[in-house]
Amino acid sequence: MNAAAKPSKLIKGATGDWEIVIGMEIHAQVTSQSKLFSGASTEFGGDPNDHVSLVDAAMPGMLPVINEECIKQAVRTGLGLKAQINLRSTFDRKNYFYPDLPQGYQISQFKSPIVGEGVVIVDVTPTEQITVGVERLHLEQDAGKSLHDQSPTDSFVDLNRSGVALMEIVSKPDMHSADEAKAYVSKLRTILRYLGTCDGNMEQGSLRADVNVSVRRPGEPLGTRCEIKNVNSIRFIGQAIEVEARRQIGIIEDGGKIDQETRLFDPGRGETRSMRSKEEAHDYRYFPDPDLLPLEFDQTFVDDLARGLPELPDEKKARFMRDYGLPAYDAGVLVMERASADFYEEIAKGRDAKAAANWVINELFGRLNKEGLDITASPVSAAQLGAIVDLIGEGTISGKIAKDLFEIVWMERGADPRALVEERGMKQVTDTGAIEAAVDEIIAANPDKVEQAKAKPTMLGWFVGQVMKQTGGKANPQSVNDLLKRKLGI
């Protein structure tokens, strides 16, 4: 991965240009009812130490037994990342002492992971795509949670998360800007959600990123990297990378050296700081977990899971462009969430697909964003929005009226748009007689403007506006235009 750095990605230091190199380890919580090696619930929240089995609490003599759904989810994810699925993998123990690690080791896959190399196609902007390599994906246990602010002398330990299945997805160092890194996480999250293998909820910690950042002069070998642990929002990932890169450049330009270390991003202060507690010399003493046999399955198992996979965002985007004639940007926006794509398709089928896309992206998404609502909670259903698109298409209402109609449908949930148009007299006036009367009236009342319009045809717009006002917006704009041009002789 030593392709020539793109000039646009370089950042300026005091002594010249610098390239950032970013790799990421994403911990994605596997969607499952119970934990990776115990029958305790994975439900978020709960009273302290309530979603804990005796296995999770590492009681003497307790043993791990693997959850088949977690295996399937990892394989599905691997397939979604177009990655190598390893028919044989092993679980290793990563040994270290920490109060939220009850066994004194984390069961992980160090030597042979369940999933090998794959790729993620990332849209950095509507027009710029990069390919980020996936190094591996492995299954491992989550740790518990320590609360440090409950008492001046003690930390409080809650093991509810202990043993929840995680997929650690390790990227190659293929990203070179905060935007690329943000887009990568965002795309990965989209894929995981499509697959239903992780809910991607960053606030609840279902998706966490460890970001490895280093800087180098363009063309030079990789610099020393720092790992920023557990960044929990896409925005913070971007900020953390920016400040960390700046910090490293500053040190090197001042003649200093970067220490390889683990750092923490403090969003409040907008800086990263060293995590001293994690800096002790690590020696994890990995070895195969003797309580677990190798994880083995056959290609049929993988093939069956592959057949059950949904259409993934890249394929869906291509299909939207091909079948609905959408531009890449629109298709990209629509496929970001599987629910949005489904919503869109329900409208687009048998209608003007481009118009449908405009309505979904501009009106619906805009409005949902404003209200902070998810597509699944949209007050306007696909059927309703489809009806609105139909009404415009038939010429029953104008685009402008349609917006008012959308607003009414939004507010009055469940209303039938077609009936509303009928009841509230929102129908477009195509009756030329009625439009002509209005045109005549305006022309008669504004002789000065008529004179001006003859000299300056752009004045036509003013007349159109007046006519529309007069007709309550219901006049067919094309008819108004034609009539005005004829009567004004322009």
Place this chain on the structure above:
Amino acid sequence: MSVDQATVRRIAHLARIAVSDEEVPHLQNELNAMLAFVEELSAVDVEGVEPMTSVIPMKMVWRKDAVTDHAGASTVVGNAPVSEDHFFTVPKVVE
């Protein structure tokens, strides 16, 4: 191979076992006696031999994904030397 006293201390710390200065030479001797005992293994030809992963060939059993285990917080912390409000407590950890 044999261990020096610094290694004894490093290993003791990795294993989180306190060792006093007086204990170190003694431990060093014991560990070196054990290492000398296993030294003969370095002469065994293991070329091309797979390390054992499961002593009895069998397929690992997979569990169905269901919530089958709920010990209850009071049971989980029931044997704890110290606990508060169903949390385990430990000397404050600084991150």
Place this chain on the structure above:
Amino acid sequence: MTDVTRLTLAEARDALQSKKLSATELTQAHLSAIEKARALNAYIVETPDQALAMAKASDEKLAKGQGGPLEGIPLGIKDLYATKGVHTQSCSHILDGFKPAYESTVTSQLWRDGAVMLGKLNMDEFAMGSSNETSYYGPVASPWLPKGRDGAWARQQLAGDKKGLLVPGGSSGGSAAAVAAHLCLGATASDTGGSIRQPAAFTGTVGIKPTYGRCSRWGMVAFASSLDQAGPIARTVRDCAIMLRSMAGHDPKDATSIDAPVPNYEESLGRSIKGKKIGIPKEYRVEGMSAEIEKLWSDGIAFLKAAGAEIVDISLPHTKTALPAYYIVAPAEASSNLARYDGVRYGLRVPGKDISDMYEKTRRAGFGSEVRRRIMIGTYVLSAGYYDAYYVRAQKIRTLIKRDFELAYAQGIDAILTPATPSAAFGIGEKGSADPVEMYLNDVFTVTVNMAGLPGIAVPAGLSADGLPLGLQLIGRPFDEETLFSIAGVIEEAAGRTVLPQAWW
């Protein structure tokens, strides 16, 4: 009936079934015997109330003719088995006060079949030892006396530091001593490198380590997960067969437990062994082997020949690598398995100035010296830079050890006969204080079996010049415990059942 504690488990079972004896009577007799034998230190916890309640329930079942295969049989339980609400510490201080909220699979199956729990038995701390001297609760005295010593002398030693009395072997020393001293009809034990077979051999009792995966490890305090197996110690081969049938079986809570039906092992007793091929591995004829062990072994060969078995010389070339490889694999796994004892969720906690200090002080105070030593060596062999040279190499050697056995079995060998131990029992305080390796050599004949996951049984076959019991070991094919019971039964019958010591304590 005079002294019901002299019955074998099978005899007691038959007496209970035919209502010649009540479970309460049988249990009470054992409780009294235990009380009188406290100085031996075989039991560290007695559970008389629970025992009598279980016996009463058994009597009710027996009266209705609904008794299980072990209905009313009083047993001792090694302290490494989790017993719900009852002291479970693997005889370590670090589990100070631990009372689990769960019952191990093996013990729950014994209770399911009607057995009665008398109490928890002493053992080496975390099953690490071959003499029961590493227990936090102190050593166990064997009911066997050293040559020329009488009961009066022995009682004096018992009251003191027990020096000069004999060890019962380990780590299941409490189990072996309790069975030999008639303090239970049988006991659970566990075997990681010889911890069932060596104490059985030292005390004139029978012990079987079944194939790895035969019994569930769930609820057994782990020492070395890839080697640990549960098994019984009892006074006869038949009694072991009866107990193992209840202890064995698939457990979905243990991923290394085999899903295969459990045979009625008792039925294999008395089966002819005519034509069975018995392998005699030349590598077990170790340098400096004592004449009495040589003789024991050739006696065993003669017994089997006389019963129609065919004796075949075989070679297991990697035998001598097993013990050193074991002292890499077992401590490595133990160092990780014992990391959970950190003073946070259960057991001992020694306060410290910070978390690391708390861990270090707790683990220093909670683990005995043998356990600390093994954790240290295990940590070392797994640490960066040494992992391949030690751990990976040892696991490769395990593959070779197992292959040796596979080749022998592929030749048609049905079982392998070896001595169980290199010597008879030694004195308390006599071994291992200067050099830990001296103690480890006790397991030289048994440890290969754990490394290969095979079943092995120790059966008494004679006495040493000093009048102490000596045992032979039979090693079987994977999951073929039945053949071991058949052949062990032949040896038991030919050698004559060992006459256990009369109570001097």
